[in-house]
Amino acid sequence: MELEGKIAVVTGVSRGIGLATVKLLLEKGMRVVGWGRTAPELQHDRFIYIPCDVRSMEEVQHAYASTLQQTNGHVAVLVNNAGLGIAGKMDEMSPQDWHTMFETNVNGVFYCTRLVLPDMKEAEEGHVINISSIAGTTGIEQMSGYCGTKHAVRGISHSLYKEVRDYGIKVTCIYPGSVKTNFFDHMEGVTVSENMMRPEDIASTILHALESHPNYHHVDIEVRPLMPKGKRQK
Template sequence: MNLEGKVAVVTGVSKGIGLATVMALLEKGAIVVGWGRTAPDLQHGNFHFFECDVRYSESVQNAFDQTIARVGTHVQVLINNAGLGLSGLFEDMSLDDWHLMFETNVNGIFYCTRLVLPGMKELEEGHIINISSIAGTTGIEQMAGYCGTKHAVRGISHALYKEVRNDGVKVTCIYPGSVQTNFFDNIDSVTVNENMMRPEDIASTIMHALESHPNYHHVDIEVRPLMPKGKQRKG
């Protein structure tokens, strides 16, 4: 897809992967709309922000309506990036924390995607990118709830791409390893460090998938830091 002039919605844009993706899309000439609870520190003629909490269908509908009113056309790119993870033993996880993760990481994808799909089908062009995690392909102790949500993202992505591929719409699921973001603020066992991937690295992968040939479809992309513990001394 040639991104020049295309309308792209990115969720969770205040910082990290979301903000890096917004910047990359703007560099490609896209019209970018951010949906999130907090606006990023960004001023650009082609960037528009609408407050949105993806946990609530009414909030997503409101952001979508404002987006269409502002840009006057269909959304051609959706980056489902909003998400969070909370750690803890399975039996100690509170109901509120469990629901928060599933409402944000899973329900949010449903609420956002269902609104943009009709327009993409009408255009016979569109690309939905869902940000999962390596937690979506394996289990991690004390992260059962988060793993459950990201396994759900994988299943949703795989089912959806088979539904819409003949409509000219792509669905790509990306599984990052550790990234230097505020994701780890609520996880005491992990400290953000320079050996993790950078948000702009994930953004570059998203751009690569988006700009591929119309008949070339990235279904799953797993990315990890090459040296997660840094360069090891020999001997």
């Protein structure tokens, strides 16, 4: 897709992967609208921030209407990045934490994607990027809730691309391993380190998928740090 001048919506833009993606898309000449609970530290004449908690269908609908009003155009790219993880054994996890993960990681993808698809179909062009996780391909002890949500994102992505491919719309699901973000702030036993991938690395992968030839479709992209434990000791 030719990106310059087109409109992208990125969710979860306060920092990390979302913010890195916004910056890279701006460099490519896109008009970018960021939806999130917290405003990023970013000022740019082609960036608009709209407060939005993707757990709320009403807030998403308001954010979408505001996006159309402020850009006077249709959304060509949607990056469903907003997400969170809460660790805990299933029999010890509170229903509130369980629902928070599913409402954010799964319902949020549905609320956002359903709104952009009609205009993408009419334009016969569009790209939805869903950020899953390695947790969406395997099981992880004490992460059953989070793994469940990211497996759901995978299934949604695989089903959706088959629904919309004939309209010229792509759906790409990305499965990152450990990324140096605030994701691990409240997880015991996990320390953020320089051996993790950078948010900029994931943003570059998103850009690569977006800029591919119209008939070349990245369905799944799994990315991991090469040396998650650092260089071997000689």
